[in-house]
Amino acid sequence: MSDQSLLSPTGLDIIFALLGIVVIASGLLVVTTKQVVHAGLWLVVCLGGVAGCFLVMSAEFVAWMQVLIYVGAVVVLLLFAMMLTKAPIGRSDDLDSSNKFVAAAVAVATTAVLAVLFVDGYWQTMVDVDSASTGSAEALGEAIFSTWVLPFEALSVLLLSALVGAIVISRRSASATEAADEEEVAG
Amino acid sequence: MHLLMPLLLSAALFGIGIYGVLARRNAILILMSVELMLNASNISLIAFDIWLQDTLRTGQSLAVFIITIAAAEIGLGLAIVLMIYRQRRTIAIDDLVSLGEKLATRNTTRDTARDTTGYTTGQGTAR
Numbered sequence: 001m002s003d004q005s006l007l008s009p010t011g012l013d014i015i016f017a018l019l020g021i022v023v024i025a026s027g028l029l030v031v032t033t034k035q036v037v038h039a040g041l042w043l044v045v046c047l048g049g050v051a052g053c054f055l056v057m058s059a060e061f062v063a064w065m066q067v068l069i070y071v072g073a074v075v076v077l078l079l080f081a082m083m084l085t086k087a088p089i090g091r092s093d094d095l096d097s098s099n100k101f102v103a104a105a106v107a108v109a110t111t112a113v114l115a116v117l118f119v120d121g122y123w124q125t126m127v128d129v130d131s132a133s134t135g136s137a138e139a140l141g142e143a144i145f146s147t148w149v150l151p152f153e154a155l156s157v158l159l160l161s162a163l164v165g166a167i168v169i170s171r172r173s174a175s176a177t178e179a180a181d182e183e184e185v186a187g
Numbered sequence: 188m189h190l191l192m193p194l195l196l197s198a199a200l201f202g203i204g205i206y207g208v209l210a211r212r213n214a215i216l217i218l219m220s221v222e223l224m225l226n227a228s229n230i231s232l233i234a235f236d237i238w239l240q241d242t243l244r245t246g247q248s249l250a251v252f253i254i255t256i257a258a259a260e261i262g263l264g265l266a267i268v269l270m271i272y273r274q275r276r277t278i279a280i281d282d283l284v285s286l287g288e289k290l291a292t293r294n295t296t297r298d299t300a301r302d303t304t305g306y307t308t309g310q311g312t313a314r
Contacts, residue, residue: 010188012188013188013189013192016188016192016193017192020192020196023196023200024196024199024200024203027199027200027203027204027223028203030203030207030216030219030220030223031203031204031206031207031210031211031216031220031223036213036215036216039216039219040219043219043222043223046223046226047222047226050200050226050229050230053193053196053230053233054229054230054233056188057188057193057233057234057237058237059233059236059237059247059250061247061251062229062233062247062250062251062254065251065254066229066254069254069255069257069258070222070226070254070257073258074222074257074258074261077261077262077265078215078218078219078261078265080265081215081265081268081269082215084269084272085215085268085269085272085278087213087215094212094279095211095212095213095216096210096211096212097210097211097212097280097281099209099210100206100209100210102209103205103206103209103210104206104210106205106206106209107202107203107205107206107209108202110201110202110205111198111199111201111202114197114198114201114202115195115198115199118191118194118195118198119191119195122190122191122194123191125189125190125191125238126188126189126190127188127189127190127234127237127238128240129188129237134236134237134240134244135233135236135237135244135247139244140244140247140248140251143243143244143245143247143248144244144248144251147243147244147248148243148248148252151248151252152252155252155255155256158256158259159255159258159259162259162260162262162263163259163262165263165266166262166263166265166266167266169263169266169267169270170266170269170270
């Protein structure tokens with residue numbers, strides 16, 4: 001992936017390439033590992049690597065948001081869900097469906113289409129990462145709370161409704177399960 | 188930095204996510220792969236934002252919004268997965284073929300055949 005910048009790689013290029021290798025390798029492990037819990041832990045590495053890529057691209061605020069929300073909240077939620085669904089601790093061979101070769105073909109085709117599109121469109125575009133504070137919390141906060149304040153408010157309502165919906169779904173299912181268990185015991 | 192580096196990384200991560208969504212049977216692993224695809228789109232957004240030096244910070248704002256929507260999506264998705272697990276005792280996607288509350292009788296033989304695999308026991312047929 002660093003073929004275009006091999007002529008004069010800067011320090012940032014090398015760091016980004018290494019982070020990219022980490023992200024792709026751990027992402028591949030997430031989708032191919034035979035152990036459910038390991039997939040969740042490799043997801044931490046992958047998302048942390050993506051946060052590092054954001055940092056290299058001078059998007060500090062998004063990088064720390066990524067660490068806080070993904071690594072802090074989403075992965076913990078996923079691990080809790082694994083615990084609650086009694087995921088097997090050791091290896092389990094039934095994690096992949098039988099059509100995984102078709103899936104691999106579709107994935108490779110999609111990646112090829114995207115890569116050809118990107119290479120064709122941007123093969124000589126350079127990015128100036130060194131310009132000051134394009135992604136600091138101050139700059140992004142100003143943008144969000146002046147230009148994008150309406151989407152921000154809509155998003156807060158969406159988040160509230162999603163959380164209320166999640167609570168409603170879990171509560172109703174709890175009572176339904178009790179009823180089902182009583183039926184099983186009685187029957 | 189060359190713009191192609193983040194873009195190719197994003198393309199590769201998106202392909203990995205597509206493979207995970209299509210090839211996995213466990214619903215939680217499928218949700219993880221969806222997260223990978225959302226992250227791939229975030230990398231593209233940040234790269235284009237940094238490249239264009241946008242004064243409105245459109246790409247980064249959209250990336251923050253996508254992270255928030257992903258948090259909402261994973262919360263709702265896991266609630267649904269947990270409800271399905273409580274009702275059917277399995278979260279294997281290709282076993283969840285009936286939309287109703289109770290499994291249809293035509294699935295009985297298939298589910299009892301799955302009993303030997305351990306993780307996907309077909310206890311839903313007991314109901």
